[in-house]
Amino acid sequence: MITIEQRPSIQLDPTAKLVSESRSDSSRIMDAADQNIFGKVSGTTIFDIMDKVGGECAIHHSGCPCVTAYSDAISFRRPVNVGDKLHAEAHLTYVGDTSMEARIRLERENIFTGEREHSHTGYIVFVALGKDGKPTKVPRLIPETAEEQREFDRGEQRERERKNRRNCGDFE
Numbered sequence: 388m389i390t391i392e393q394r395p396s397i398q399l400d401p402t403a404k405l406v407s408e409s410r411s412d413s414s415r416i417m418d419a420a421d422q423n424i425f426g427k428v429s430g431t432t433i434f435d436i437m438d439k440v441g442g443e444c445a446i447h448h449s450g451c452p453c454v455t456a457y458s459d460a461i462s463f464r465r466p467v468n469v470g471d472k473l474h475a476e477a478h479l480t481y482v483g484d485t486s487m488e489a490r491i492r493l494e495r496e497n498i499f500t501g502e503r504e505h506s507h508t509g510y511i512v513f514v515a516l517g518k519d520g521k522p523t524k525v526p527r528l529i530p531e532t533a534e535e536q537r538e539f540d541r542g543e544q545r546e547r548e549r550k551n552r553r554n555c556g557d558f559e
């Protein structure tokens with residue numbers, strides 16, 4: 388078995404970083420300002436939480452200011468109530484030259500019982516900006532576990548699909 392230091396990706400780029408180094412999380416009790424007109428936590432609140440915690444992963448990895456470039460699907464599995472605590476956990480799944488894809492997973496917690504349930508998963512792409520405000524190269528990403536490698540391969544596939552969609556003019 389080869390050690391991490393022996394991996395070709397590390398030797399090609401000594402600045403390469405582990406997926407685990409990108410990890411970030413946050414937790415917050417939902418309040419009245421987070422709700423939609425039907426009294427549930429709104430989609431914009433959910434996206435805001437995902438964007439912030441995912442953006443933190445991109446900053447950890449690149450060490451640069453990062454902008455949100457693309458939201459690649461969010462699955463809203465369960466509604467969240469005002470008074471629930473929302474826990475977010477994120478890590479990078481795939482990195483290109485200047486872009487980084489984060490996977491963000493949310494769990495809602497009933498603070499009276501402590502019961503936690505998976506509520507949302509989403510993928511957001513961030514781009515690192517250099518001092519000139521233009522996209523800048525980021526370190527390579529090193530998947531350490533079989534699951535991280537599987538996510539990396541899926542991320543690479545999604546990146547190809549995103550580029551195809553842009554090239555086909557879906558977003559013009």
Ligand SMILES: CC(C)(COP(=O)(O)OP(=O)(O)OC[C@H]1O[C@@H](n2cnc3c(N)ncnc32)[C@H](O)[C@@H]1OP(=O)(O)O)[C@@H](O)C(=O)NCCC(=O)NCCS
Pocket residue numbers: 453454455456457482483484485486487512514522549
């Ligand atoms: C994201 C942005 C910096 C890309 O700039 P650009 O000049 O188009 O950059 P490039 O064409 O050189 O692409 C740079 C990288 O971004 C990726 N990218 C660009 N637009 C993208 C999009 N719409 N979706 C996903 N990835 C995108 C490219 O695939 C490329 O990735 P790679 O280097 O890993 O291969 C620019 O489109 C932008 O500033 N968008 C607005 C961002 C914003 O305001 N976000 C909300 C506030 S944070």
